Every structure is written in C-alpha cells, then in structure tokens.
Amino acid sequence: MSRADTLARARTLDRPELAYLVRFPTSDGIRDMELTWAELARDTDWVTARLRDHGLAAGQRALLTTSGFEGFWGHAVIGALRTLKVTYGIAEAMGWDHRRTAVFHRELDPHAVIGLSAETLEGLAGAADIAEMFRSTPVVLARPAAVPVLRGVGVSAALITAVGPALALECPERGGAHVNAAEWRVGVREGQLSVAAGEGRTSLLPETPLGIAGRVITGRCACGSEDPRVLFAEADQSTSSRS
C-alpha cells in the first residue's frame, strides 16, 4: 500500500537488459544506439568519480537543468548525485524555464549547477546579473554555448555535454571535457569530432563523424586522468565573437 510496494512488485517483472535507445545527431543524420542497464551502471560510476573530483559530497545540493530526451546521461548524473548523497533540484534546460532555474538557485543555494544552457542564460540575463548569480556557485557545469558566456563574465564554468551517445565532462583543471576511455573512442577528422563505441559496449558503433567542430587532446591530464579530452570550437568562442 505505498509507492515502495509498487516498485517491489515492479522488480518481479521480467525486464529487458535495455534501458534506452539513444538517438543522436551525426554528420549523416540521426543514428541510434542501445544502452543497457550494465552500461548505464558503468556510466554512472564514471560520472560519480568526475563529480567527486569537483568536490561534490554528501549534504550538498545541486541543480540539474536537462530535457526529457536527455535521460541517457541525465539518468547517470542523477545516479551519481544519489550515490554521493547530494540532493538535487531539477528544471528544464529550455530557455523559457529560466525562471524556475532562478528560483531553485536562489532558494536552494546549490553547490553545483549542472547542464546550464545558453538558452537558460539568455532568459536569465533579462532579470538577473549572470556573473553575480553564478560566481558564488562553486561548481558550474555548462553546455558548450553557455561556457564562453559564463567565462566572459568571470564565472569559472566547466563543460558538460553529450558527444553523440557519450558524455563529456570537464574536470576542475578545465582543460577539455573528459570522455570515458574505457567505453568510447573519440577522434577528429577534418576538424570534426567523431566517436566510436569501445569493445565493452553492446551496440556496435564504428567511428562516426558527429558534425561538431573540435579537437581531442590525449595524454595524462593535470587531474591525473588518462581519459582523452574534447575541446569544442563552440565552447572556445569568445563572448564577443558570439554576438
């Protein structure tokens, strides 16, 4: 007679190994790829480690701004926050929902804001001082188009974004967004990023150009990680060049 009982009943069902079919844009159109529960668990572990690197810890609060179709990485981020015992608030990443982002930020005083979009910043800019709002937030993980806007006003934002079916997440060194080398191979061809599935992935994904301008840095990061780092041309743009 409660939600817990409902979920207990659900656990008796014969569930498939698949959690998601992830669709992502490539230079040749939309493509899809399976994501199993085992893979999602590994992705969650990886995100947990990255967020721990950012100093997230039990008792803190975070604000996640995401969209309904981003569950394949949103699920992993939420799983990581739960593992770290960080309470999270959630708002849409779409620009029209900027007001809820502002209220969550004001009332919850989050240690981290994750997934901030340029559209949200644009909405917020009409009524708030972006610099003042986010400068005191210890961890700001923003999407590529939002990063130069934030850095342009003195907010030390790091990058989070999907790279096809993979997640890229910048460490506190802010020298490019790491992609989990145990699961993915990222590369560059003619200035465009590409991604391929690692051997452990259920779904085969050969090297696939993504139509995203950027470059990849290999070798050990100052944070100690050997995961390759992706630099997005969009995130490297200066604020003035965007206007």
Add this chain to the structure above:
Amino acid sequence: MVGDRDTGDRYFEPQVETMSRDLLRARQEERVVELVEYAYGNSAFYRALWDEHGVHPRDIRSLDDFRARIPFITKDMVRAHRARTGDPFGGLLCVPTEELTSVSSSSGTTGDPEFFAEIWEGAPPLVTAQVRDLWELGLRPGDRVLSPPGTFRNLMDPGYQALGAVVIEVDTWLGKMDEVVEALRTYRPAYLQMMYPQMVELEHLAGKTDLKEAFSSLKGASCAGQPLSRKMRERIREDWGIDVYEYTSAADTGTAWECREHDGFHLWEDTVFAECVEVDQHGWRDAAKGDLGELVATDLDNRAAPLIRYRSEDLVRLSRDRCGCGRTHARMWVAGRRGDETLVQGRSVVLRDIWQAVEDQPETVAGVFQIVRNGREVDELRLRVGYDPRLTDDVDALAGRLGEAVRERTGVKPVLDMRTEEDLLKTMTSVAKFPRVVKS
C-alpha cells in the same frame, strides 16, 4: 478499435486496486493517525498551525477526529510561511534537507513555483504513482516508450523503466512533431506522453501525413495539463486511432488517471485521502453525492513534506462507487478551478462557454485561447485567441464571427486579440500546462 485489448492481467497490484472500501478506509485511518503525530513532531508549519487551532495528535484517533479537528491548509498559507521564515519548503519539511533525494517544483505559471521535497529509491514519487496507470494502459516489459517532453516533476524515465519499458530518446517538445512522427514509424513505441499544444501541432500535420498509420503501434498515449475538448478528443480517438488517457493532478499529492473505461480520473487512495467539500465563511460540509465541491487532499505516502487537508482549488465531482474497471478507488471529474470564473460587470463567464464558441469556428477549432485579466472581476472580457493561418483568409472577419459566437454563449461581447496558434503556444512557460487565465 482503440482500447480493445486483453484484460486478463489488468491490475498491477490487484489486492490494492480492488480492495474493499472498508479495508481501504481502515488503512487510511491508520495512516492518517500516524501522519498527524509525525507531522506535528517534525514540521514547523503544522505544529504552529495546529497549536493555533488547539489541536494535538492525541486528539486524533480516527478519520472522523481528523476531519473534525485538523484545519485546512492552502497554497497561500504555505507561501506566507515561506515569506515569513525564508524556508523554501514553507515549513512543511519533516526531515533535514540532507535526507532529500530531490526537489521538483510546480510550474510557477502563476507565481514563484512551490517546491516538492522528494525521498525515493528506484523511481521518483510522481511517476511511481503512475505505474499502475501505465499498466492499465497496457504498457508491459519490453515495450518501447518515447521520452516525455520535459522533466517537470523529475526525470520520468525510471518509472517507465520500472515496468520494463525501453525509453527512446526523442525530443518531443514543441515544433518537433515531424521528428516524432518519423520516430513513431521507426521505433513503433507502445506509449508516449503528450500535451495539448502537441495535439495542435499534429492537427497541422494531419493533412499531409497518415497519422493513423504513424500512431498504430501505440497501446495508448497520455495527455495532461488541461482537459481535452470534446472535439479534440474525438479527433484523436477516431481520426488518429489513439486511445488517449487524460490525467490530472491529485491536488499535488500525485496524479489521477483515466482507466480504460474513460469515465473519471482514479485517485490512488492508498496514497491520498481525498475529500470533496463545500467551503464558505461559515465553515465546511461534504458536497452532496454527485455535486461539485473542492478537492481537499492529504498525502498518505510522503514522509518528506506531506500535504495535510490541502485545499486544491480544483472543483470536482467525486464518486466512491466501484468503477466499470473493477477498481474500488475513488474517481473524480474535474469541472475547473476555483477562481477561473470571470465576472464581467457582474455577469458570470466560465471557460467552458468560451471554449465551445472558439471550437465552433473552423479556423480556431484547436481551442487555443486565454482569458486576459488582472482580477476575477473585470469591466470587459479580454480574450487572446490563436488561429490557424492556413485556414484563415480574413482575420478581421474571423474576429467578427468569433466575437458574436462568444457573445451568444456568454452574453458578453469580448475584446479579441487574434494571434496565430504558433505565436500563442510559444508563450508557454511549462511543459505541464497551457494557462487559460493569464494576467497579461
């Protein structure tokens, strides 16, 4: 034919969904008595309020005691506590913030959003309470579902996945219906969640694509945020072949869905204690059977920040008669929101009458309109109406016809602000609802 499916395993939790009313009431009583003690001991808001009313948990030993002694609460009371104390949860929180898993919120279309404190394992509370409804709709392990338009009340995927469904990541937000139709053809999902503006967008596609074929894999689709009009519902069911299940808020304690009978919204009464009451300056009484009253709800499964005797402002009819589906949990039929009635120079105007007039014009058949007002009592009826530009040669002529149709239905000649449907829908600030009454 839509809705024509095997019903052999219709109930997800048959022992709960079909339990006798006596047993259900006994369980509710047990929960309510525990809840009052818990809330008094842990919530600053309830302790202060009940002290002020001279109520103590030792006084509450039954549902009758509960209803007789525990005062109603309103959204404004919680907001006032929030403003007075700075507590974002309005004093409702019964646990330290660190114990919360997540915080979601209301849409905030009429003011600052209210927070919903959540503690959960497996799947967030709102979607978990929908698992029985999704099972009733026909969702089964291995089925595919399209991702919902937003994350309004938390990520919904874990609820679908609890049932063994596989989520297909498709952007189903406005302006993407072409892609959605393509995804429907490619992935043949069993379920998708929709909202009213998507229906309007699909209506525009109906002339150039075979929607019935595209939707043919669906066991059902849900739609929430506002009631579908009779015409729209017929269009969706008959012309597009979708068995559409509407659902609505269970006074912020969860949601209430239609079952396959499509005869009222089921409340899951093991999670909510529902009352249907008439309130006036002299006090309150139960609404007579079959009469409209205000839905008052008490959370029975929320240890984070339970709502207790919360006046929802939703005007409903409530029935505890067994449904044709065999379930014993109460059903409600929503007539509107308290306060949605507009008084134009003393004359009462209700949404339903305006809606009918708008739908009767071919160019505005989608029913996209809003009342623009600063208060309930106004000198003129200002309406913002969305029209389909493909069907509209002369906007002034349409406005003339529409104005007359509204006058015939309401007795009031409106002041019309005509916009394209697209422009009007773009003003939405929530994945959950298209507001029918706005201030500007």
